[in-house]
């Protein structure tokens with residue numbers, strides 16, 4: 001596996017995987033998420049500005065393509081924020097159901113966390129899936145995250161608004177473990 005910075009030419013694919021693929025229903029839209037609509041293309045572009053896709057502000061935010069055997073199988077992104085200590089909030093989605101269940105998600109998260117520790121000194125990582133996404137919660141626990149019991153209202157006060165009314169807060173503290181996955185810088 002390898003992570004490489006996402007490019008503007010990846011943006012449409014990343015959007016399709018999020019909003020128009022067979023993994024979309026595990027994140028948004030009915031029947032599991034009638035309360036969270038998939039974003040339109042314009043909404044997606046408003047949420048993910050150009051610097052996610054040109055690696056121009058790695059100190060603040062970036063998206064990476066997850067490659068397996070040279071093929072793009074998903075994306076993982078981060079935003080650096082501050083709540084007493086600097087932390088990175090992460091988000092990840094794979095390209096299709098067929099790509100899930102192979103350990104790519106935890107591997108990509110571990111690689112990104114190691115990269116952020118090495119390059120920016122980040123030692124706190126936050127990820128907030130819905131309680132209705134047990135596969136994601138399990139995958140994040142495999143990557144070393146632990147559930148921190150906190151109401152959604154408290155989470156919003158400390159970490160800003162999340163994506164779901166039933167957000168689960170998972171945190172990984174401390175230096176990321178050594179990881180063999182490569183992170184390319186361009």
Ligand SMILES: CC(C)(COP(=O)(O)OP(=O)(O)OC[C@H]1O[C@@H](n2cnc3c(N)ncnc32)[C@H](O)[C@@H]1OP(=O)(O)O)[C@@H](O)C(=O)NCCC(=O)NCCS
Nearest residue numbers: 023092093094100101102103104105129134135136138139
């Ligand atoms: C969430 C995601 C990134 C995880 O990556 P992944 O490579 O599929 O994760 P893994 O294969 O390592 O692990 C998934 C784990 O969840 C478990 N799992 C699968 N379905 C489950 C369920 N319904 N309930 C509980 N655990 C479940 C698997 O058994 C596996 O655990 P195990 O290795 O101990 O058996 C990926 O599945 C994905 O992109 N899903 C669709 C998009 C999404 O939900 N993104 C998260 C938004 S917050």
